[in-house]
Amino acid sequence: MSNFTEIDEEFVCEHCGKKVEKLNYSCRDHCSHCLYAKHVDINPGDRLETCHGLLRPIAVENNPKKGYVIVYRCEKCGKIRKNVAAKDDSMKLIISLSGNPIPNE
Secondary structure (H helix, E strand, C coil): CCCCCCCCCCEECCCCCCEECCCCCCCCCCCCCCCCEECCCCCCCCCCCCCCCEEEEEEEEEECCCEEEEEEEECCCCCEEEEECCCCCCHHHHHHHCCCCCCCC
16 A cells, blocks of 8 residues: 655646645645646655656546546656546536546556
């Protein structure tokens, strides 16, 4: 099982340039406006990944226990990563991704 380091901090999205506020109930790991993330973790919150590419949202899974899970592909290294959607994420974007096929990892 992977370790989880809780980091919840505001940031400016490197993709859309908007300010993203702290989540205040869990860890903020992607932009609530455009859903992009940054490839910085090996295990959640550890900041040990050296790639630092942008994680482009490509699909959404509906997990019975976690809710919506955003599927990402790193624009730099091509790895697939997943993050649970936050309550304030753009539902319009989540719906638009929901019809996309989920790639093999």
